[in-house]
Amino acid sequence: MFNVMIVDDEPIIRFGLKSSIDWEKENLKLIGDYSNGQQALDAMEREGRVDILITDIKMPVMDGITLMKKALVVNPKLKIVLVSSYNEFEYVREGLTHGAVDYILKPTLEPETFLKTVHKCVDKIEEEQKMDRKLEYAQQSNVAAIRRRVEQEMKRILLKKHDEVKSESVISMFEEPHAIVLLKLKGMDRVDEDFGFLYNSLIFEEIQERFYLATDEGICFLISDSELLFFLKKSSDPLTLTTMIKEKIERETSIGIIYGYDVVHDVQDLVKGYYRAHAACGRYFFHSEKEIFRYRPDIAQDVPALSEQELEGFLLPYEESRSETFIEERFGVWSSENMKPSVIKKEAGNILKTIFMKKIDPPVLMEKIAIIEASDTLEEVRKSTLEGLKACAQLLVNGENKPHMDNELLDKALHYIHAHYTDELTLQNVADHIHISRNYFSILFKRLMDQNFIDYVIELRVKKAKALLRQTSLKVYEVAANAGFNDVKYFSKLFKKVTGQSPGDYRLNHEQ
Known part of the structure; x- marks a missing residue:
């Protein structure tokens, strides 16, 4: 009007x-x-x-x-x-x-x-x-094409680790200092388990969309399935923009976001800047009470793990209280940030191996170690190591060295999943039903089914949604609810990711 x-x-x-x-x-x-x-x-x-x-x-x-x-x-x-x-x-x-x-x-x-x-x-x-819309579309298409080209060039530079940058479009971008910001989702493995691997990419797409709506003076792209990079002019107050996007996404998804950052002063510093931002983000492992980290050049993280011989000297012959004391002492060493998180997890797993290898069922021991390796924070490593120690020790006391009846547990779980997948079904629900821990069930399911629990559930729900779209006249939000999705926006995006079509297009193409 x-x-x-x-x-x-x-x-x-x-x-x-x-x-x-x-x-x-x-x-x-x-x-x-x-x-x-x-x-x-x-x-x-x-x-x-x-x-x-x-x-x-x-x-x-x-x-x-x-x-x-x-x-x-x-x-x-x-x-x-x-x-x-x-x-x-x-x-x-x-x-x-x-x-x-x-x-x-x-x-x-x-x-x-x-x-x-x-x-x-x-x-x-x-x-x-009409002409304005055409012009705006042409301008947006041109801007988007330029962005995609710069994103791809920067991704190639970072993944191939080229210290010498020759791309003119990238060189011109770094004529003034830029902040390089690396974003990660808190508890990536837990997000995968609870929401499915596609959920990560949907969240990152949402972050990227909000980034480009908020500024036209930066670049944002996925560097891996679990990492998103921002490049923003240092003069444009990059942390304020990043924090604003972070807080909005967290409110809408209830999934925490952490980020590490540093400043790249010229284009030839690009690759090293990425690794500095990566190292900064890794500090969350030691300081889980924080979410924003600046790179610190004074943290070397060059201390190696204890050797097998050193661990045997401290831990054998096995005595439970002495082993617990040793773990607490090592926790003090780990807290110094002088060891890489991957090295700390390896050492923690080796503690259990040193004590219990050849004494209990190997799959049980490996699953306890897998829980340690999936830890996102140092406190989780400490807790998982102590819990693994107690659980393995209990098996020795009770003489329960027989393999778990994993296939029977899985059959019972699958029966329950197929009966309840359209409800608000969680990993914890199923684990409780078959009377094992959440972590143990997650590892067992992934090992025997070769996919995450939630990805299996999503496959069932999408299959159900397809049938409802073909066979009923239910509205899309009703299809989503009846197939087990409580968020129609998420359902629509995920359905298109899986099938290549929106729910509406799928229905039109499969009308009976």
């Missing part, structure tokens, strides 16, 4: 202009009528957007030509119709020269003629809007 304003110092003319058109029927809104140009100009500033101005030429205080010139400064796309008498043609000529669309004569004013003139203005507005 377009806004129309009428200006004429003669009340009877204003009344005639207002009453000669059914404005609402023509999808127009008459937002005011005024007796002189100054009143109209003040109203424009007060009321906001005016699309069509119908104004008399000769008026007191401010005439129509002056009003026209001033109004076009405020809104260059304003469409103007002049209302004149026979003896005002020189003014009409001046008005047309300055951009008026047309004019109408008071003595011969007919509703049909007036309506045609207004339609002429509407046609011009719609044509301009």
Whole structure:
């Protein structure tokens, strides 16, 4: 709907202009009528957007030509119709020269003629809007194409570890210092287990979309399935933008985001800058109470793990309280940040291997070690190591060295999953049903089924959704709910990722 304003110092003319058109029927809104140009100009500033101005030429205080010139400064796309008498043609000529669309004569004013003139203005507005949309689309497409090219070039540089950068588009981008920010989701393995591997990519796509809506002075792209990179001018307050996006995504998804950052001063520092940001992000392992980390060059993390012989000297012969004390002592060493997280996890797993190898069932021992390796924080490593120690020790005490009946457990779990997959089914629900721990069930399911629990559930739900789309007339949100998805937006995006079609397109292509 377009806004129309009428200006004429003669009340009877204003009344005639207002009453000669059914404005609402023509999808127009008459937002005011005024007796002189100054009143109209003040109203424009007060009321906001005016699309069509119908104004008399000769008026007191401010005439129509002056009003026209001033109004076009405020809104260059304003469409103007002049209302004149026979003896005002020189003014009409001046008005047309300055951009008026047309004019109408008071003595011969007919509703049909007036309506045609207004339609002429509407046609011009719609044509301009159409051209603006085409231009905007072309500009956006061009910008998007340039971004994609720069993203791909930067990704190649980082993955191939080229220290010497020759790409002109990348070189020109780094003419001033940039912040390099690496984002990760908290507990990637847990997110995979609870939501499926596709959920990560959907969240990263959402972050990338919000990034480009918020700024046109940076680059954002996936560097791996679990990492997203921002490059922003240091002068543009990059941390404020990053934190704003982070907090919004966290509110909408309830999934935590951590990021590490540093500054790249020139393009040849790009690869090293990425590794500095990566190292900064890795500090979350030691400081899980924080979420934002700046690279610290004083942290070397070059201390190796204890050797097999050293561990045997400390831990054998096995005595439970002595082993617990040793783990707590090592936790103090690990907390110093002088060892890489991967080295710490390896050493923690080797503690269990040293004590229990050849004493308990190997799959059970390997699953306890896998839980340690899946830890995201140092505290989780400590807890998993102590729990693994107690669990393995209990097996020795009880003499339970026989292999678990894994296939029987899996059969029981699958039966339960197929009966409840359209409900709010979680990994914990199923683990509780078959009376084993969440972590143990996660590892068991992945080992025997060669996929995550939730990815298996999603396959069942998508299969159910396909059947409902083919066989019923349920609305998309009803299909989502009946297939076990409680978020229709997530369902639609995930369905398209899996099938290559939106739910609506899938239904159209499979109508029976």
